[in-house]
Amino acid sequence: MARRAGRALRRTSRSTAEVSLLRFLAGKGKDMIVYDISMPIFRGMPVYKNEGKRQPDFERIRDYNEGAAETRLHIDSHTGTHLDAPSHMIPGGLAIHELPLDALVGECRILDLSYVEDRITADHLRTEDIAPGEFVLLKTRNSDVEGFDPGFVYLAPDAAEFLAGVPVRGVGIDALSVERNQPGHPTHITLFRGGVLVLEGLRLSGVAPGRYFLVAAPLKVIGMDGVPARVFLLESSLQVSYRTRQTAGY
Amino acid sequence: MARRAGRALRRTSRSTAEVSLLRFLAGKGKDMIVYDISMPIFRGMPVYKNEGKRQPDFERIRDYNEGAAETRLHIDSHTGTHLDAPSHMIPGGLAIHELPLDALVGECRILDLSYVEDRITADHLRTEDIAPGEFVLLKTRNSDVEGFDPGFVYLAPDAAEFLAGVPVRGVGIDALSVERNQPGHPTHITLFRGGVLVLEGLRLSGVAPGRYFLVAAPLKVIGMDGVPARVFLLESSLQVSYRTRQTAGY
Numbered sequence: 001m002a003r004r005a006g007r008a009l010r011r012t013s014r015s016t017a018e019v020s021l022l023r024f025l026a027g028k029g030k031d032m033i034v035y036d037i038s039m040p041i042f043r044g045m046p047v048y049k050n051e052g053k054r055q056p057d058f059e060r061i062r063d064y065n066e067g068a069a070e071t072r073l074h075i076d077s078h079t080g081t082h083l084d085a086p087s088h089m090i091p092g093g094l095a096i097h098e099l100p101l102d103a104l105v106g107e108c109r110i111l112d113l114s115y116v117e118d119r120i121t122a123d124h125l126r127t128e129d130i131a132p133g134e135f136v137l138l139k140t141r142n143s144d145v146e147g148f149d150p151g152f153v154y155l156a157p158d159a160a161e162f163l164a165g166v167p168v169r170g171v172g173i174d175a176l177s178v179e180r181n182q183p184g185h186p187t188h189i190t191l192f193r194g195g196v197l198v199l200e201g202l203r204l205s206g207v208a209p210g211r212y213f214l215v216a217a218p219l220k221v222i223g224m225d226g227v228p229a230r231v232f233l234l235e236s237s238l239q240v241s242y243r244t245r246q247t248a249g250y
Numbered sequence: 251m252a253r254r255a256g257r258a259l260r261r262t263s264r265s266t267a268e269v270s271l272l273r274f275l276a277g278k279g280k281d282m283i284v285y286d287i288s289m290p291i292f293r294g295m296p297v298y299k300n301e302g303k304r305q306p307d308f309e310r311i312r313d314y315n316e317g318a319a320e321t322r323l324h325i326d327s328h329t330g331t332h333l334d335a336p337s338h339m340i341p342g343g344l345a346i347h348e349l350p351l352d353a354l355v356g357e358c359r360i361l362d363l364s365y366v367e368d369r370i371t372a373d374h375l376r377t378e379d380i381a382p383g384e385f386v387l388l389k390t391r392n393s394d395v396e397g398f399d400p401g402f403v404y405l406a407p408d409a410a411e412f413l414a415g416v417p418v419r420g421v422g423i424d425a426l427s428v429e430r431n432q433p434g435h436p437t438h439i440t441l442f443r444g445g446v447l448v449l450e451g452l453r454l455s456g457v458a459p460g461r462y463f464l465v466a467a468p469l470k471v472i473g474m475d476g477v478p479a480r481v482f483l484l485e486s487s488l489q490v491s492y493r494t495r496q497t498a499g500y
Contacts, residue, residue, distance in 0.1 A: 034351055034352045034355055040471075041470055041471040041472065042471070042473070058474075064339075064341050068338050068339050068435065071327040072324060072327075073323070073324070074322060074323070075325075076320060080470070088318050088320070089319075091314050097290065215465055218480060220288045220330070221290075221323065222291065223308075226321075230470055232351065
């Protein structure tokens with residue numbers, strides 16, 4: 001992206017020029033890269049513990065001879081790529097629609113944890129210079145696995161305590177759950193109580209570690225314990241200079 | 251936003267400084283405004299023609315005494331704010347997962363059509379200087395109506411022909427359908443055949459006409475005729491200056 005953006009900049013100006021920030025970002029589609037890091041949802045997709053009852057189902061409820069095709073979707077609140085709400089584990093905890101949308105949109109960082117064999121501990125994270133307010137996405141060997149792996153890499157309780165202590169604004173992982181059957185769900189509970197947003201079921205194999213602009217868009221369903229989300233990243237390696245534009249509005 | 255951004259710029263520098271474009275956009279949440287233009291999904295929400303069978307349904311499938319709360323969602327492919335696929339009306343037409351995600355992310359423009367009484371015609375659009383590749387959102391009196399209004403403002407077939415002729419990359423409307431029971435669905439068919447993306451069920455009452463950065467995030471469900479989406483706008487009135495940054499990468 002840096003190289004492509006550089007060409008775009010040269011096309012326009014060698015020195016200084018004014019441009020709409022978002023027109024520039026969007027670049028009419030030429031200069032922005034969108035990385036889709038969501039799981040496809042379909043009958044037969046990977047589901048937690050391979051339990052058949054967790055499979056999505058699709059029912060044709062109207063057809064072309066009635067004017068148009070329409071489908072009824074039967075999906076779980078934790079199907080595929082999804083956002084967890086504290087009410088998933090904590091009775092009376094916040095529901096999906098009570099979580100701040102603007103915290104799900106903004107800069108994020110993919111950490112390279114592909115070397116971790118079993119679980120991510122606080123020691124793995126301490127060296128990463130994680131700053132307060134960061135949204136970190138944990139890229140592990142899970143992203144290279146196609147089906148459901150019962151031995152998936154997860155986040156150990158002490159790592160959750162570390163992240164809640166920073167505190168980060170959110171954490172995402174490339175597994176259908178941020179922990180693996182720990183009694184009492186200490187990882188989830190620690191993150192929820194720490195106000196840390198939890199994204200699960202990401203697919204990060206096609207994206208290099210580094211900084212991106214995160215867009216995590218959960219379905220706006222009222223009162224849910226979790227909800228499927230479309231999550232993607234906009235390339236953020238581009239560096240630009242700016243200066244104040246003096247206008248009446250400032 | 252222009253005023254807030256101006257302050258942000260002044261805080262950093264009066265002349266020129268380098269900054270990560272996306273760090274600036276995100277501004278750690280301080281300088282970016284997110285407008286959520288999605289309908290909330292709940293039992294009792296407005297549905298097309300008020301047909302009860304179109305209501306979403308929610309089934310608690312696991313509870314705290316089993317370790318965690320989980321829910322099964324039963325929703326239609328055209329529930330609330332959603333993206334239409336050509337296969338909604340055209341047998342063999344493209345399905346949701348075949349539509350380009352990057353065309354759903356980028357600059358858009360909200361047109362003020364709140365003065366239109368019955369339907370939007372080509373004459374209403376001709377004066378708007380709509381450019382090829384634009385994504386236009388049609389803000390009508392529908393955005394002020396809470397329930398389902400059988401007399402909602404819709405897009406007339408000649409307006410669809412006009413938009414497909416520009417061609418725009420997408421059109422969004424603040425009604426659950428882009429047309430109102432027209433025999434043969436000429437508006438839909440014209441847009442689909444013209445390769446125009448169709449967003450329905452937007453809520454635009456809280457957003458002023460003008461340019462924004464659109465994020466329309468449909469659930470990634472394979473093979474669907476439509477799918478619920480979370481749609482929001484990022485403020486784009488900000489104007490910045492930039493100049494080339496000379497690095498090895500360019």
